[in-house]
Amino acid sequence: MRIVVTGAGGFVGRELVGRLVGAGHAVTGLDTMAADLPAPAQMVVGDIGDAAVRARALAQGCDALVHLATVPGGAAEADPALSRRINVDAMYDLLLEAGAAAPGLRVVYASSIAVFGDPLPAQVDDATPLSPRMIYGGHKAMMEHAVAMFSNRGLIDGVTVRLPGILARPKGPSGLKSAFMSDLFHALRAGEAFTCPVSAGGTIWAQSVLRCVDNLVHALTLDSARLPSTRAVTLPALRLTMGELAAEIARQCGVGDDLVRFAPDPALETAFAANPPLATPAADHAGFAHDGDVATLVANALATI
């Protein structure tokens, strides 16, 4: 099977491509910058907003599409027009083009818990209405409907998975306001002090990148009859406090958790560390899963950084 992965150079994309190549799939990766993808995956470098670039990505064939490419939250907030161009317009065009090339192909769309907006209600479950506030979440929500519509029309066979915080991202600027969750891993593994911009009691929803890739691979072959009519599921995630996370990372890295100081920024606390209890029966029913427990999550996350 030839699988096109957009955003293949990102940290989730690279792990996914490796997994797919290992399973014997042919992979075409698309990203804005060249990335070392495992052979024999092919890489197309360019702007996904450019029709010619998308055409090159589809030119080798496309039996399934995993759409990870995105202008992330912080960058979208800083440049809403860019987010519109990439997160809405380019994706809409890509769905049309992929569906024309291979009608009814499986499309896995990485949406985000940002579709729920902030502040979140006291509990989030499959009945929670979408009321995005950030540009990123708004554009992700708009495109969830496009995936549903095109699936109902038979153009594609779409699966939307809303990703929680994925741990751990590489060091360095990501454009994501939630990057502090990953930076905590890098600091403690290096034995360095870390100032956490949310409180020790701040609650997050998290999944390791390994578990996220398991879920994306599952989404590629899932029978879509197991999905809700919206084609969208909120992925299961462990709900844990930043204090718990810091203590477990410190334990596994053999350092003291007194390296971590908590200096909450109210805006970040509200947006990323006030996550209420989460129930994901639709995703559970469809066979998606989280890491199981905090120790496994941290071990999985440390394994990829």
Added chain:
Amino acid sequence: MRIVVTGAGGFVGRELVGRLVGAGHAVTGLDTMAADLPAPAQMVVGDIGDAAVRARALAQGCDALVHLATVPGGAAEADPALSRRINVDAMYDLLLEAGAAAPGLRVVYASSIAVFGDPLPAQVDDATPLSPRMIYGGHKAMMEHAVAMFSNRGLIDGVTVRLPGILARPKGPSGLKSAFMSDLFHALRAGEAFTCPVSAGGTIWAQSVLRCVDNLVHALTLDSARLPSTRAVTLPALRLTMGELAAEIARQCGVGDDLVRFAPDPALETAFAANPPLATPAADHAGFAHDGDVATLVANALATI
């Protein structure tokens, strides 16, 4: 208050502009073709997809915006790219421009029950997920999220109302596949035979244009704290069969209902005349209402054709 009404030349738009002018508001109407609007309403004629046309519509001021302009269902299905240009892109631009001109202005957005898709589930209520199949419904659903996002950001103060079948439209081509509901009125009032393309037992959700205008006017001043976090409500509608509707129109027009022959088209029956029981508690709570009973609905509809 200066109110900009897009789609002002349509049958709902003309009734709304008359009501607003009568209440002492200044009105700027925008439509693709010139329409006789009641003085002193001003008319801007042009393509809403053209930034210069939108600028002219906003140039006299805009304290509130009622966005009725749309590529309707049948036309959107025939030309999805046109629907995207008008129903998505032009509306998105209009929201940005109106919000920049008058931050936090009230925007009333006419969405549609087409957002639920077809076939509909066994009951529709405020928890029914959106799963559009038609291009029209898909684009309307996408823009519901844009209204919510821009409202949550304070750019606008949006109210999305999902319209059921509105009775009765003028005779002639409308681009709407549901036009048969209105054509029934015109035929019986003229004492002419009518072949109804759905069954006598086919169930529709309907509202008279007078009641629809009541609801739009209510939406203009409603406290948005009474709305769900999505900013969207499905308007209350009478659920009735085409047979009941035909009998009541015939009674009020003093003709025999044997003028109506039912020759169901399966696609139209599924899309427009298989509407399940409807519950609209969010809209009821926010003060929206339907016509009350079939006799009132028919009398209201006959009053405007």
